[in-house]
Amino acid sequence: MVETFTDPYTTADGANRAVVPFLGLKTLWMNTGTLCNLSCRNCYIESSPLNDRLAYISRSGAYQFLKEAGAHGSVTEIGFTGGEPFMNPDFLGIVEDALKFGFNVLILTNAMRPMQRLHRQFHELLRHYPDRIAVRVSLDHYSAEKHDEVRGPKSWDITWEGLKWLQSVGADVSVAGRLMWDEDEERLRQQYQALFNSNGLIVDALDPARLVLFPEMDMGADVPEITEQCWGILGKTPDSVMCASARMVVQRKGAASPTVVACTLIPYDTRFELGETLAESFQPVPLNHKHCAKFCVLGGASCSQ
Numbered sequence: 001m002v003e004t005f006t007d008p009y010t011t012a013d014g015a016n017r018a019v020v021p022f023l024g025l026k027t028l029w030m031n032t033g034t035l036c037n038l039s040c041r042n043c044y045i046e047s048s049p050l051n052d053r054l055a056y057i058s059r060s061g062a063y064q065f066l067k068e069a070g071a072h073g074s075v076t077e078i079g080f081t082g083g084e085p086f087m088n089p090d091f092l093g094i095v096e097d098a099l100k101f102g103f104n105v106l107i108l109t110n111a112m113r114p115m116q117r118l119h120r121q122f123h124e125l126l127r128h129y130p131d132r133i134a135v136r137v138s139l140d141h142y143s144a145e146k147h148d149e150v151r152g153p154k155s156w157d158i159t160w161e162g163l164k165w166l167q168s169v170g171a172d173v174s175v176a177g178r179l180m181w182d183e184d185e186e187r188l189r190q191q192y193q194a195l196f197n198s199n200g201l202i203v204d205a206l207d208p209a210r211l212v213l214f215p216e217m218d219m220g221a222d223v224p225e226i227t228e229q230c231w232g233i234l235g236k237t238p239d240s241v242m243c244a245s246a247r248m249v250v251q252r253k254g255a256a257s258p259t260v261v262a263c264t265l266i267p268y269d270t271r272f273e274l275g276e277t278l279a280e281s282f283q284p285v286p287l288n289h290k291h292c293a294k295f296c297v298l299g300g301a302s303c304s305q
Helices: 059-072 091-100 118-127 144-151 155-168 185-199 228-235 289-300
Strands: 027-030 077-081 105-111 131-137 172-178 211-215 246-250 259-260 273-275
Touching: 027 059, 059 118, 077 091, 091 105, 091 228, 118 185, 131 155, 144 155, 155 172, 172 185, 185 211, 228 289
Parallel strands: 027 077, 027 246, 077 105, 105 131, 131 172, 172 211
Antiparallel strands: 246 259, 259 273
């Protein structure tokens, strides 16, 4: 029996695998490193205080890609993810460089102590670029109990300290939750809205761009492969998938320089490593991974704004 998600161009049953053409770079992601202050249950990238498989990207390493992105002219957004980005000692310098190039910035963070220790420096950037920095904070459920079940004891309280500080300094705040609770999405959004209202957080939970609810990614799950025929069956088009218009830069531990991968979801699989420059990475991407199917196509999710 042929295993699924093996051949880049053919599915296990012999059909033509769906391939996403590159349509132009809009969002450039940078993974700041997989080290994190938390070890969250089911973290798709396995971030933790010990996981440094993706090392801290340096300011100089990031700069070359920001410069190349600027030369292409189509990039509007630089996204930062980890690990926890604020743990990277060069992080705010990299953000400042991105802003000086004229890009909008999206930062994914848990808003906990690593960010809070840099309040003064981060506030300066927010003050100088008030309309160009967006911060998306992970809040896995609308209840403290379930959020802490994923992220660890007292995570909820510390995250809310960060959320309230971000709002107090006028940051553009959104929230990321998870669809792992066997709850209807409409109910989830209503409960999140009640939570935000009771805490004075001005976030519209009914707006999918302000409360982003991500589908789960389980490598052990039975996920169908996406064929060329699936676009019509599902009523979707390849340009709706992240890798049509986004790439991510990673610094592998021990590597001499950063490299470019297809998207934020598959940083370790070398089949999705596309080159050492952005230009080299501008190529079609076969949807040859469970995350491609579950998160992007069937889940309809995207990490970008």
